[in-house]
Amino acid sequence: MxxxxxxxxxxxxxxxxxxxxxxxxxxxxxxxxxxxxxxxxxxxxxxxxxxxxxxxxxxxxxxxxxxxxxxxxxxxxxxxxxxxxxxxxxxxxxxxxxxxxxxxxxxxxxxxxxxxxxxxxxxxxxxxxxxxxxxxxxxxxxxxxxxxxxxxxxxxxxxxxxxxxxxxxxxxxxxxxxxxxxxxxxxxxxxxxxxxxxxxIPPIAADAIAGALEQRLELEATQARQIAMLSDGSYLKAMHLSQASEHELMNPFREWFLLCFEGNKLKLLDWTQEYQGYGREELKAFFTYGLYVLRNCLVNTYTETGVRLGEAEKNFISKLSTRLNAQSIEALYKLLNSSIYHIERNANSKVLLLDLSMQVHHQLRKK
Ligand SMILES: [Zn+2]
Structure with missing residues (x-):
């Protein structure tokens, strides 16, 4: 090296x-x-x-x-x-x-x-x-x-x-x-x-991360810059964020957000029971995809420079962003981020997923 x-x-x-x-x-x-x-x-x-x-x-x-x-x-x-x-x-x-x-x-x-x-x-x-x-x-x-x-x-x-x-x-x-x-x-x-x-060793400067994402992962400049801004100076996190969109997670994620919005406890319990059996890496990918969605909501709300999204994703994100404002996006982002943190440390998935779903419900209903 x-x-x-x-x-x-x-x-x-x-x-x-x-x-x-x-x-x-x-x-x-x-x-x-x-x-x-x-x-x-x-x-x-x-x-x-x-x-x-x-x-x-x-x-x-x-x-x-x-x-x-x-x-x-x-x-x-x-x-x-x-x-x-x-x-x-x-x-x-x-x-x-x-x-x-x-x-x-x-x-x-x-x-x-x-x-x-x-x-x-x-x-x-x-x-x-x-x-x-x-x-x-x-x-x-x-x-x-x-x-x-x-x-x-x-x-x-x-x-x-x-x-x-x-x-x-x-x-x-x-x-x-x-x-x-x-x-x-x-x-x-x-x-x-x-x-x-x-x-x-300080966090890596956002510019340097953006440059590396463009060169090493062939991201386009706008997307690289957005991810770099969200990566807290961690190239590893930037890599995870840029990969998240590649997973086919949109439908499961959209369904979960709809359940959270609805806030029916029994349905959320069913969802929790299904997802608590998932592996740590799968759950991390799921919530990292959520970070990716929220990032794009923010872009949708504040600038017109869209990133490459599929049609279905674009629809989902533009509908979702009408329900959210900068504060709620930030709050949701923090919730998902801290869930990833706890999943990495082997938190009890059942408690974590149910609790998270209820908190997301409150955020989505705030506006
Ligand atoms: Zn040498």
């Missing part, structure tokens, strides 16, 4: 490059930013820049020996650690899947990662054996580059056993770098936190 592949974050990239150019690379750094803001891509681009044999002031060369292995995530001096599931005991047992996941989407979130490694609903982990494997790996001399790098994604998953890493973080072997990529500093062992230098 090169800096050029990292969306936006220009000021931060510059700071990272300067640390390399000045030869003052902190040996343990914590990249801290919200999901989708690009912590993992930044850490990967940074590590590659450090390893590159032919770097320019702006970026790694992309073609030297080290770059070519780094870009495939197979360099022997780049060690990965990340949460995974028992009965496996070391991250390397998942290394092939990990490389595939990085290749597919380095902006992935924790839930996407779980989708690669599990069927069920278990919680990921970074167990003690993995910590010992890290210490073992880092005690080796670098094979092919100056530095050995340990890139740990989600140090939040280190339990108290993770304290076995303290010594090596504090006094690392010669030319060893720790790059920890995290989303929530409150969940990191304070002993680890206090031994790292913080690199705060």
């Amino acid at each position: 090169q800096f050029a592949d990292v969306i936006g974050q220009e000021a931060l990239k510059q700071r990272l490059r300067e640390s390399v150019q000045s030869g003052r690379i902190p040996h343990a750094q914590l990249f801290l930013g919200k999901e989708g803001s690009g912590g993992l891509p930044l850490a990967l681009a940074y590590a590659q820049y450090i390893a590159c044999e032919n770097r320019s002031p702006l970026d790694s060369c992309g073609s030297c020996h080290n770059c070519s292995k780094y870009s495939k995530y197979i360099h022997p001096d780049l060690h990965f650690s990340f949460p995974f599931l028992s009965p496996a005991e070391e991250a390397r047992e998942f290394l092939e899947v990990w490389r595939k996941a990085l290749h597919d989407n380095p902006y992935m979130g924790y839930q996407e990662w779980l989708g690669y490694i599990q069927e069920g609903q278990k919680q990921g982990n970074i167990p003690i054996k993995e910590c010992r494997a890290i210490i073992r790996n880092l005690s080796l001399k670098p094979f092919e580059s100056d530095y050995k790098v340990l890139l740990m994604w989600f140090p939040e998953f280190l339990s108290n056993e993770g304290n076995v890493l303290l010594k090596i973080i504090e006094e690392p072997p010669y030319k060893t770098l720790f790059l920890l990529v995290a989303e929530n500093s409150d969940r990191i062992l304070p002993t680890i936190l206090s031994r790292t230098q913080m690199v705060r």
Whole structure:
């Protein structure tokens, strides 16, 4: 991964490059930013820049020996650690899947990662054996580059056993770098936190997200800009929003909104019973589609620059937008957004869906 592949974050990239150019690379750094803001891509681009044999002031060369292995995530001096599931005991047992996941989407979130490694609903982990494997790996001399790098994604998953890493973080072997990529500093062992230098990753600028949506997902400029505005600086969220319209969700979503409008509790209970059996990803797609609908209602209400919609969708959205105003759209948007948040965290679907339906009912009837 090169800096050029990292969306936006220009000021931060510059700071990272300067640390390399000045030869003052902190040996343990914590990249801290919200999901989708690009912590993992930044850490990967940074590590590659450090390893590159032919770097320019702006970026790694992309073609030297080290770059070519780094870009495939197979360099022997780049060690990965990340949460995974028992009965496996070391991250390397998942290394092939990990490389595939990085290749597919380095902006992935924790839930996407779980989708690669599990069927069920278990919680990921970074167990003690993995910590010992890290210490073992880092005690080796670098094979092919100056530095050995340990890139740990989600140090939040280190339990108290993770304290076995303290010594090596504090006094690392010669030319060893720790790059920890995290989303929530409150969940990191304070002993680890206090031994790292913080690199705060801001949300990605909307312009940069819009540009990436146009280039990478081939969205047209208007649509890319609208999605970027709604993405809260998260490229992952922007990707989800732009994909939502592709699902064939309009009819089920319209039916649900009609039920909510009607507000008949028995019918809503029936609906809840049907939908509570749906998987987490299906429910997320369903409500993400709702965000897409609401976004288009807003466009319909305030500007004439429509996005590409099917005829049926256009009808639905234009009817719906006559019932809504900016406040109600915003309120509904928040409701759906927070439902997605809770679904990702395995909330009880039955309670969530019924409660949400009633709240949507109240919003729809307000006007
Ligand atoms: Zn290079």
